[in-house]
Amino acid sequence: xxxxxxxxxxxxxxxxxxxxxxxxxxxxxxxxxxxxxxxxxxxxxxxxxxxxxxxxxxxxxxxxxxxxxxxxxxxxxxxxxxxxxxxxxxxxxxxxxxxxxxxxxxxxxxxxxxxxxxxxxxxxxxxxxxxxxxxxxxxxxxxxxxxxxxxxxxxxxxxxxxxxxxxxxxxxxxxxxxxxxxxxxxxxxxxxxxxxxxxxxxxxxxxxxxxxxxxxxxxxxxxxxxxxxxxxxxxxxxxxxxxxxxxxxxxxxxxxxxxxxxxxxxxxxxxxxxxxxxxxxxxxxxxxxxxxxxxxxxxxxxxxxxxxxxxxxxxxxxxxxxxxxxxxxxxxxxxxxxxxxxxxxxxxxxxxxxxxxxxxxxxxxxxxxxxxxxxxxxxxxxxxxxxxxxxxxxxxxxxxxxxxxxxxxxxxxxxxxxxxxxxxxxxx
Amino acid sequence: xxxxxxxxxxxxxxxxxxxxxxxxxxxxxxxxxxxxxxxxxxxxxxxxxxxxxxxxxxxxxxxxxxxxxxxxxxxxxxxxxxxxxxxxxxxxxxxxxxxxxxxxxxxxxxxxxxxxxxxxxxxxxxxxxxxxxxxxxxxxxxxxxxxxxxxxxxxxxxxxxxxxxxxxxxxxxxxxxxxxxxxxxxxxxxxxxxxxxxxxxxxxxxxxxxxxxxxxxxxxxxxxxxxxxxxxxxxxxxxx
Amino acid sequence: xxxxxxxxxxxxxxxxxxxxxxxxxxxxxxxxxxxxxxxxxxxxxxxxxxxxxxxxxxxxxxxxxxxxxxxxxxxxxxxxxxxxxxxxxxxxxxxxxxxxxxxxxxxxxxxxxxxxxxxxxxxxxxxxxxxxxxxxxxxxxxxxxxxxxxxxxxxxxxxxxxxxxxxxxxxxxxxxxxxxxxxxxxxxxxxxxxxx
Numbered sequence: 001x002x003x004x005x006x007x008x009x010x011x012x013x014x015x016x017x018x019x020x021x022x023x024x025x026x027x028x029x030x031x032x033x034x035x036x037x038x039x040x041x042x043x044x045x046x047x048x049x050x051x052x053x054x055x056x057x058x059x060x061x062x063x064x065x066x067x068x069x070x071x072x073x074x075x076x077x078x079x080x081x082x083x084x085x086x087x088x089x090x091x092x093x094x095x096x097x098x099x100x101x102x103x104x105x106x107x108x109x110x111x112x113x114x115x116x117x118x119x120x121x122x123x124x125x126x127x128x129x130x131x132x133x134x135x136x137x138x139x140x141x142x143x144x145x146x147x148x149x150x151x152x153x154x155x156x157x158x159x160x161x162x163x164x165x166x167x168x169x170x171x172x173x174x175x176x177x178x179x180x181x182x183x184x185x186x187x188x189x190x191x192x193x194x195x196x197x198x199x200x201x202x203x204x205x206x207x208x209x210x211x212x213x214x215x216x217x218x219x220x221x222x223x224x225x226x227x228x229x230x231x232x233x234x235x236x237x238x239x240x241x242x243x244x245x246x247x248x249x250x251x252x253x254x255x256x257x258x259x260x261x262x263x264x265x266x267x268x269x270x271x272x273x274x275x276x277x278x279x280x281x282x283x284x285x286x287x288x289x290x291x292x293x294x295x296x297x298x299x300x301x302x303x304x305x306x307x308x309x310x311x312x313x314x315x316x317x318x319x320x321x322x323x324x325x326x327x328x329x330x331x332x333x334x335x336x337x338x339x340x341x342x343x344x345x346x347x348x349x350x351x352x353x354x355x356x357x358x359x360x361x362x363x364x365x366x367x368x369x370x371x372x373x374x375x376x377x378x379x380x381x382x383x384x385x386x387x388x389x390x391x392x393x394x395x396x397x398x399x400x401x402x403x404x405x406x407x408x409x410x411x412x413x414x415x416x417x418x419x420x421x422x423x424x425x426x427x428x
Numbered sequence: 429x430x431x432x433x434x435x436x437x438x439x440x441x442x443x444x445x446x447x448x449x450x451x452x453x454x455x456x457x458x459x460x461x462x463x464x465x466x467x468x469x470x471x472x473x474x475x476x477x478x479x480x481x482x483x484x485x486x487x488x489x490x491x492x493x494x495x496x497x498x499x500x501x502x503x504x505x506x507x508x509x510x511x512x513x514x515x516x517x518x519x520x521x522x523x524x525x526x527x528x529x530x531x532x533x534x535x536x537x538x539x540x541x542x543x544x545x546x547x548x549x550x551x552x553x554x555x556x557x558x559x560x561x562x563x564x565x566x567x568x569x570x571x572x573x574x575x576x577x578x579x580x581x582x583x584x585x586x587x588x589x590x591x592x593x594x595x596x597x598x599x600x601x602x603x604x605x606x607x608x609x610x611x612x613x614x615x616x617x618x619x620x621x622x623x624x625x626x627x628x629x630x631x632x633x634x635x636x637x638x639x640x641x642x643x644x645x646x647x648x649x650x651x652x653x654x655x656x657x658x659x660x661x662x663x664x665x666x667x668x
Numbered sequence: 669x670x671x672x673x674x675x676x677x678x679x680x681x682x683x684x685x686x687x688x689x690x691x692x693x694x695x696x697x698x699x700x701x702x703x704x705x706x707x708x709x710x711x712x713x714x715x716x717x718x719x720x721x722x723x724x725x726x727x728x729x730x731x732x733x734x735x736x737x738x739x740x741x742x743x744x745x746x747x748x749x750x751x752x753x754x755x756x757x758x759x760x761x762x763x764x765x766x767x768x769x770x771x772x773x774x775x776x777x778x779x780x781x782x783x784x785x786x787x788x789x790x791x792x793x794x795x796x797x798x799x800x801x802x803x804x805x806x807x808x809x810x811x812x813x814x815x816x817x818x819x820x821x822x823x824x825x826x827x828x829x830x831x832x833x834x835x836x837x838x839x840x841x842x843x844x845x846x847x848x849x850x851x852x853x854x855x856x857x858x859x860x861x862x863x864x
Contacts, residue, residue, distance in 0.1 A: 050628050081630030093618040094625035098572055102548035105640045112635035140575055345586050452748050459750030460798060520703055527701040534749055562679045566737055569683025577691055608720055609857050619684040623677040632676030
């Protein structure tokens, strides 16, 4: 039983939106979806319930939050550990151990349960979530989806009544999302209360009991499961929500493509298009592996002969100049690896790119390519948007830089700090 | 450090964390006293190979081999330089080799200890030695954070290369700033997320923490300790 | 609830910043392998470069003990890397005093923070201690391993018992300079982004 009454909250020191006069009550065993645009306060609500507000994130809090009869404000965070479990957005940063076994038992160890009890719980959780293959491995080796599974297991081992998920699918592909959905279904069948804040809606439509739509820290609308799955595309769009069904359709389509054999149909087509050589980028010999043969001093360059150990195998690919090409595939299918090699970031890849008669390889590729990476925070080096743009120009010219910003609708932010912008704006 | 760390959780030759700690202490004593020839030097050279053997037993002979070659190369280069190359250049080479032969054994020992110890084992060992839990948490986070740091640093370096600012336009201050500032940004956000995840799973509960993993001294611990102890005492005896 | 006591979150912060501090100083230490003159320059380089993470760290310190624990961990690491029994106590003492100074300013006063940062950086001077106290035998072993006597002399004119007070002073002053530089960088980058 969760009761949030007349809560108003502001993060101290940030103008980041909090909540204003927020009310929500959740009965035991209910599954609630919190949705809405970024910055609408979804995450803040989850933090109220797991106690991170006010104990971890400081700010002004008025109103009452009551979980299972406990007043959150009066409780220490560790008292809540056995009641509310939380799975967070970023799978990379939420594990404490370096090995999977240690991570699963981390919670129960902290609250000092007796050893046999912990081992029983571990066994049960491992069985329920199908984790046998993941035991005994280094967490640094796992994919995002596998890490998220371990995070779920670690939370479940504390046997909480309430489980909170804060955008858990952000870094996952559809297979991993399906596993996540299975885990949620299991928890639901065990009678746990689930609160999930999420952008992706399609995988949740059969699980949730109620969907809460938020805007600027308030609840604007509420739907039951039935109403929610019947929302039309148009209605969803007016709420700026992602489609409830559309994504699933695409996923079916593409999963069929990948099942149709190893040959990439797009590749074949390009080879046949007889377009004039000048308008093509020719990519040859892109081979790369993350697990090279053990070496003493120098990593050996990879050649087509090493094919069987390679994670990336693209002997030949042609791309039309000036076209936007999407590279799609499951997590771990080699999309990023391909792009990294294409940009010349992997030294052992011998791939070459031919553009209008000139051949580029290795380091030269970094000069003709640019990659916008997933984690934007690593790519910004200065303290204002304008100087960020100036930095990457060969001949710094403020006029030209301002023009670029204008074309990207960023000119009003030019003196702001890049890190203060939202995720989408940072990518600019 | 990062790369070796990531692949290395297949621990085959299991030593107790406390044994590793003792080895580290003995090694630090040996590093403190420096000797360049005589019987003590031979003892020292033998001791240098203790971590190498341990690393090989963990199934990473290529790391051990790389170290051996580096060590022999440095020693050999030192001899050559002593006889043939004089002046400042010779001195600089000599200094580099000297530092390698001095510090490399400790470095590989530290690398071995960190990369083969699970966080839970470490916490259990700290608990057994009755050290305060806070200190244990801090050091555990540190151990977990080294590979993260190297991961983060690598992606920053890649981003810098893409932007063509790897050398900060030739300015040393810029070179440092462009590396350190984004690194700190991601460390802060990872740190916050890590803390949130840890406290919601009960870290810091004021009860005695349970440790599921088994630690304890076995015969191999005694063998390793005995060998290192005897060599250390011999070394100290010979060099003083 | 006892707000003065360190909590799990504080211990994690300690771990993270100590890791950063140590990695930065290791990088500079590796540079020292290239030339003995860099070794002499540790007293300047380490305090100034670590000023940036230190100032971010200070911004997150609210309770007594965090700096002390950091200095204890650094002392353990120094010990492992052969700086021995002499360096470790100095390092811990510097940490405790720095912590007390910052505490007297309630971890908010900028003046106290600067001085505390200067004192904290005295741990760098601790790493010179074995070099100085064993200077003669060290010099001897350098010469034995093939260094010119003149070269060894030049090296030891920079680091001798006589210059040690200067090194201590240098650590302190550079710690303060590092604090100012660090604060400037923090203000320029992190405050604007709303992180501190």
